[in-house]
Amino acid sequence: MNTSCKAHTELFGHISNLCNSNLPKIHGGSYTKGFSPLSSKHWKKVVKNRTSKNGVVLSISSSSTRNLVETMAGDKDEGLTYKDAGVDIDAGSELVRRISKMAPGIGGFGGLFPLGDSYLVAGTDGVGTKLKLAFDTGIHDTIGIDLVAMSVNDIVTSGAMPLFFLDYFATSRLDVDLAEKVIKGIVNGCQQSDCTLLGGETAEMPDFYAEGEYDLSGFAVGIVKKDSVIDGKNIDVGDVLIGLPSSGVHSNGFSLVRRVLERSGLSLKENLPGSSVTLGESLMAPTVIYVKQVLDIISRGGVKGIAHITGGGFTDNIPRVFPKGLGAVIFKDSWVVPPVFKWIQRAGRIEDVEMRRTFNMGIGMVLVVNKEAALRILGGGQGTESVYCIGEVVKGEGVSYQ
Incomplete structure (x- = not known):
């Protein structure tokens, strides 16, 4: 790769000062048994009581929301879709299907490689x-x-503890100050997930990227004991879906977001309607790194499957962890939907089904757990971090809402 040696040497100096290769590792907890199962009716009561403590629940499918969509956008404008914005989720799913024929085992959130009594779990x-x-x-x-976040959140769905991370930073011309800001964020992310930034690649490619722009990719590797892998195989009817809240849009659906922003006529410097933060700040809120929270929940027992809610939303991601013949019912009003999604739907006149298949809608990670574990988690065992009972496992396939 044709790169500037002097600029890279200076950048490497900055990185060396930022990184700490001896980051502490997560410690496990204990599993407490002895809880009685609850019926679906009781779960809904728990949901209602639980969410009332966390503020007003915003429903994305109420009649008032639909009326507001029509008022804000006007009848003459057609609703936007992710495909309109240039992203075809179905095409992506078809590619995965074809690849899986050539490389069996492809299609999970992370790839597992056997190593003694453990698996290395990798994601990119x-x-x-x-x-x-x-x-x-x-x-x-x-x-x-x-x-x-996008890589470590994927590999932790198998129960893997992240070990190390590598990054790839490509640009037209290396701006050391800008690159240092980006890598500070990478170091921050590694610290949040208790993994080591092991290395990376910086590439200058004149005429390939626009001046001042860059591209990023990352690769994470973790480890889990073979007898501790979370694979969803023992998920059963009546298991509970626990949702961990997102910080906003995270890192999926931005092709559609940018179309909505264009249609709205608003500037990124203007406040998100009904909020004290700007649109830019709201949309750029970093993806939540769930590693420590999820590993702690796993260590206490009862976790059967985990889905990272990224592209494809609930619709495509939750079924990925279910055995054949099982599906999920989502309780629509069981968590607080961040205002940014309300704005996206209003400004883009986006249908509910499209929102749910494009965005995380305020839930970035879903854990499928037995009822005893759900009671413990919902009972406040996770400290100050919010958790929601968002649904249950049922017979059938796919995701439905009620």
Whole structure:
């Protein structure tokens, strides 16, 4: 790769000062038994009582929301879809199907490689066109958190503890100060997930990227004992879906977000309607890294499956962890939907089904647990971190809402 040696040497100096290769590792907890199962009716009561403590629950499917969509956008404008914005989820799913024929085992959130009595679990991802908003807002110090999050959140769904992370940073011309901001975010993300930034690659490719722009990708590797893998095989009817809240859009759906932003006529410097933060700040909120919280919940027992809610939303991601013949019912009003999704739906006149298949809608990670574990988790065992009972496992396939 043709790169600037002097610039890279200076950047490497900055990275060396940022990184700490002796980050502490997560410690497990104990599993407490002895809870009585609850019926679906009782779960809904728990949901109602639980969410009332966390503020007003915003439903994305109420008649008032539909009326507001029509008022805000006007009848003459057609509703936007992810495909309209240039992203075809069905095409992506078809590619995975074809690849799985050539490489059996492909299609999970992380890839498992046997190593003695353990599996190495690996994942790779980028941050998509959220980078375009980073360029527009000038917010570069948190995009690295997004990069780490997208990979470590994938591998922790298998119960794996992240070990190390590598990054790839490509640009037309290396701006050391800007690159340092990006890598500070990557270091921050590694610290949040208790993994080591092991290395990376910086590439200068003149004429390939626009001046001042860059691209990112990342690769994470973790480890889990073979007898501790979370694989969803023992999920059964009546198991409970626990949702962990997101910080907002995270790092998926930004091609559609940018179309909505264009249609709205609003500037990224203007406040998100009904909020005290700007649109830019709201949309650039870094992806939550769930590693420590999820590993702690796993250590206490009862976790059967985990889905990272990224592209495809609830619709495509939750079924990925279910055995054949099982599906999920989602309780629509069981968590607080962040205002940014309300704005996206209003401004883009986006149908509920499209929102649920494109965005996380305020839930970034879903854990499928037995009822005893659900009672413990909902009972406040996770400290100050919010958790929601968002649904249950039923016979059938796919995801339905009630």
